[in-house]
Amino acid sequence: MSEPRLLKYRHSPSWDIDAYVKNGGYQALQTCVTTLTQNEIITQVKQAGLRGRGGAAFPTWLKFDKVLNHETTEHHFVCNAGEHEPGTFKDRHLLRTNPHQIIEGCAIAAYAVNATTASVYINNDYAEEIGIFRKALALAKDGGYLRRTVFGSDADLNIEVFVGAGSYVAGEETAMLESMQGRPAIPRQKPPFYPTEFGLHGKPTLVNNVETISNLPHIIQHGAAWFSSVGTAKNPGTMLFSLSGAVNRPGVYELSLGTPLKTLIDEYGNGIPGGHEVKAVFPGGPSFAMLPGTQLDVPLDTEALKQAGSGLGSAGVIVIDDQTCMIDTMLHFMRFFQRESCGQCPPCRLGTINLKSGIHKIHSGKGSERDIDTLIELCRFAKGQGYCTLVTGASVLLESSIRYFRNEYEAHIHGAPCTLRPYSPATSHAVEIVDQAQTGTA
Template identity: 50%
Template sequence: MSHISGQRILLHKDVPMNDFHSLETIAIDDYLSRGGYKGLSKALGELNPGDIIEEVKKSGLRGRGGAGFPTGKKWELVAAASGDKKYLCCNASEGEPGTFKDRTLIRSNPHQLIEGIAIASYAIGAGKAYIYISEKYDREISILEKGLREAKERGYLGEKIPESEFSLNIEIKKCPDKYVAGEETAMMEVIEGRPAKPWQKPPYYPANKGLYGMPTLVNNTETLSNIPHIISNGGDWFSKIGSPKSPGTFIFTLTGDVKNPGIYELSPGTSLRELIYNYGKGLKNGMVFNAAFPGGPSNSPVTEAQLDTLLDFDSLKGIGSGLGSASVIILGDSTCIADTVLGFSRFFMEESCGQCPPCQMGTVKLFRLLQKIEDGNGDMNDLTNIENTCSFLKGQVVYCHLLKGAINSVEGAVKNFKDEFESHVHEKKCIYKAESTLIKT
């Protein structure tokens, strides 16, 4: 996987969404001069919590953490749930390989996120919020600490925020460097001081019985960073950007075999082809496009024939893939897809928390079968075994979606690129690697 070189390109100059396009961190005075914290002032001064939730519902915003759940609907559930206290958790754990958007948003514009958290907390009635951020993100943690101090000094956080009765305390909570720790109920466990293990759901969901048994709103960093813009400009304004079913902009992390990898904010009316060729500048090292994982390792890869698919939740779902957290990984014709999927399956195997036997055993089985094929030791029965294992695992009850992600990439790769897996079987080697290391006698 290639390394992000740090390009950040604002493609919608007329849409001041997700103001993350500066390489420097935007300081509070700069943020204020750009209209920052006006959304919070409007929310506290002119709107009641119900009005804010209506505005977010009207916007059509869907969560950017992977599942695309309607944000306004989630807020409404938490606001309606009964509990002595309510909490908000901003998910900045960013464990999906190939995603760097949350870190970029925080590094460039921490106040946009803090303002979004404050508005959301007011709307659902939370007096305490957590920013749950990867322990690896030292620089972003320092930026957030400074941002929280500044916001408090200027009266945007703390006891009785001026001109309101609303009080809010935001705490930073470090997240272990584990993919499963980003799952929302594993997050509750970590915040309460226990190991990162997802809950069985139902009966309890964060919205009705989350942190410390209280209703809790969990939203991704990008989701919350959109909120100040929605409240300042109105839900109708937001709903008209991009496509009606996936409005707003999305922040894509483009990696892999492209000449110009980077983080691109685009509207969902953009096709995968445009992202790769217009913004990514095409394939590097003279390679020809072979495959793309438009939703990272947790979603099925797509083929050349599917390149004109629009990058939104429903269009990608329509072709059997998914947008996930918009980690778009491109493979040229000299990169082995079997080896790539083997790497993904190793990741899922190592990240499975071990609570659910189908996940623990299924991820090991998929990894071993793929390893056999990649090493040139597999036969056609192994390929059938992979397909059957995926079908079987899909029917199993597990606590979270980690297993589903592990299945998606393997099943999709074997279905859409079967000839490449078969060639490993027939050739008894991976043709992309030096023969001396792989030919088995």
């Protein structure tokens, strides 16, 4: 097991800039500004093989390159800390424990793509973390660490904090950009597909997740070979896993990509409360298919999870034990998707309502076998529809629950009294974050 990298730094208070600098902080930024060309920075990111940690695992260097070399000269950079998905809380942990790592990463990214503005878009529920981040930002500015970080000029980089629009969809990059421009936080019609082409104010914009950005100072400081010395060939480096649900020790854990799911649950999460069994796991949060408890040997990386029929997403791993009712679990998540659909695309607006109603009917004992098939048809119809992936996520999750646990659906339909516990969402955003160093598994 590799050493934590993004979670290694620990100082209290976390905004203490002297402690960060004593640990080698802001040296990577200095190296970029004084000795590397922008293309050299991008080459290092390419050689490292860093992929986005916000859900799509897109090669980070490619976005950098598209923005830097776009024919339009006005460029922007936005760091995405929207983080509104249930069971995902690793960006919050990074904001709280190491804000300077994010600031340094933002300055490197903005410098590398020749951005004239840099912003960090933060979940509106994260009031404490917004305060921490602002304190750290003021210290970085006052200490002169952002000086001369606008390419080709003597100007200081100004990193602006945007407080998020308070919805899941607002974290989708085009919805986020809309809300930053004072408009409703709803995804843009595609094409144009990417903010690298049409971003903030219609200009080429680099959008990266907080964790993606936090890796940049380390890649510059220690090199691409060091970065890719852990992980797998296609998924180099480490990833932060937000582990929640039925585990003894929920928390944020940094593991090499490719670590088996079982290791995360048993060694880091310390197993299942009461010694119960795993019924299912959402390895990539609620917007990907779940896996049954028989598939815990799967490596946690994008390709392996795709092959297993699921996905890594932003690594919000939710564990469901065998004491929990799958139908109630699905009702909880279908309510979430219905509530969070922004409503602009009819297949998503109506699809999420119908998925919720169908599962509610079965949950309340009024369903029939035909309703299960109708739900499957609806899932297949809704997949791939809409300007963003919200209804696709809801559909693949629900369909996977029927695939693996149809017996529970049938039991509810045939009137057997459900002896299982309802789903408890207690450990999602509100989770008390375990310090990896104290688990003895770091």
